[in-house]
Amino acid sequence: xxxxxxxxxxxxxxxxxxxxxxxxxxxxxxxxxxxxxxxxxxxxxxxxxxxxxxxxxxxxxxxxxxxxxxxxxxxxxxxxxxxxxxxxxxxxxxxxxxxxxxxxxxxxxxxxxxxxxxxxxxxxxxxxxxxxxxxxxxxxxxxxxxxxxxxxxxxxxxxxxxxxxxxxxxxxxxxxxxxxxxxxxxxxxxxxxxxxxxxxxxxxxxxxxxxxxxxxxxxxxxxxxxxxxxxxxxxxxxxxxxxxxxxxxxxxxxxxxxx
Ligand code: DAK
Numbered sequence: 001x002x003x004x005x006x007x008x009x010x011x012x013x014x015x016x017x018x019x020x021x022x023x024x025x026x027x028x029x030x031x032x033x034x035x036x037x038x039x040x041x042x043x044x045x046x047x048x049x050x051x052x053x054x055x056x057x058x059x060x061x062x063x064x065x066x067x068x069x070x071x072x073x074x075x076x077x078x079x080x081x082x083x084x085x086x087x088x089x090x091x092x093x094x095x096x097x098x099x100x101x102x103x104x105x106x107x108x109x110x111x112x113x114x115x116x117x118x119x120x121x122x123x124x125x126x127x128x129x130x131x132x133x134x135x136x137x138x139x140x141x142x143x144x145x146x147x148x149x150x151x152x153x154x155x156x157x158x159x160x161x162x163x164x165x166x167x168x169x170x171x172x173x174x175x176x177x178x179x180x181x182x183x184x185x186x187x188x189x190x191x192x193x194x195x196x197x198x199x200x201x202x203x204x205x206x207x208x209x210x211x212x213x214x215x216x217x218x219x220x221x222x223x224x225x226x227x228x229x230x231x232x233x234x235x236x237x238x239x240x241x242x243x244x245x246x247x248x249x250x251x252x253x254x255x256x257x258x259x
Contacts, residue, residue, distance in 0.1 A: 016054070028064065063108060063116075065108045102121065109129060115142060118150060128171070154177045213233065245259075
């Protein structure tokens with residue numbers, strides 16, 4: 001795997017683990033991190049031997065404590081716009097990866113960190129995880145998709161409350177409002193993400209990929225178009241060997257073995 005200034009990228013069999021690695025700044029996203037993420041996501045997307053991606057932060061204290069405030073402090077309006085667009089593109093490319101992406105959230109996931117977690121498909125939070133969009137307290141709006149992905153996950157009312165108040169919520173509350181899938185003891189988020197990755201990898205890669213595409217596309221178009229897209233993908237499954245193997249295995253009362 002490539003090496004990066006601000007990321008650790010490691011392989012565990014077919015799983016790629018991407019660790020944001022700026023622990024002294026609580027893994028805050030500076031320009032170098034966003035650029036490294038962009039390169040790592042492109043490399044992962046081009047590697048079909050990677051079946052699941054896990055994103056986490058270095059150390060127990062923070063997943064990512066936001067975009068780097070020291071870098072943003074003196075930005076002009078046009079620099080801010082360019083920075084926001086870059087982050088949005090990188091997070092969109094993460095969301096569009098063909099592989100499922102799990103965020104293993106340890107500690108603070110604030111601002112850009114919460115937005116990074118929301119751009120992942122699934123979020124597993126350690127009990128010490130804290131989520132929030134504190135930007136309104138800094139005189140800015142969230143710039144990496146937070147105003148759009150948060151309401152899609154938790155509903156407009158709860159999203160507006162978090163955006164307007166800049167409140168930070170703990171893992172239990174994040175679970176209650178649907179911001180995270182699961183809460184696990186401190187130090188266990190990565191292990192739980194790996195366990196979930198193993199479960200996903202035992203399923204048909206074709207079906208999992210199509211499920212991801214169906215949800216991603218379907219959430220952004222009207223219901224009739226989304227249902228039509230689902231029917232297309234359902235049909236395509238029958239052109240791939242996984243459907244034959246999955247159904248033959250059922251009939252033969254054995255576990256399927258997908259390629
Ligand atoms: N940026 C830079 N450095 C950070 C940081 C951040 N977001 N968060 C923490 N650090 C640094 C601290 O400055 C400190 O550095 P040193 O003083 O040791 O050099 C070190 O990490 C440890 O932090 P603390 O000493 O503060 O640790 P505490 O345990 O006391 O507090 C904390 C932890 C997470 C509660 C606190 O650090 C904190 O409140 N951090 C800031 C959280 C925050 O507000 N995050 C949101 C950032 S704003 C946009 C594009 C992007 C965005 C918005 C718009 N457009 C272009 C429109 C995104 C914005 C954000 O993400």
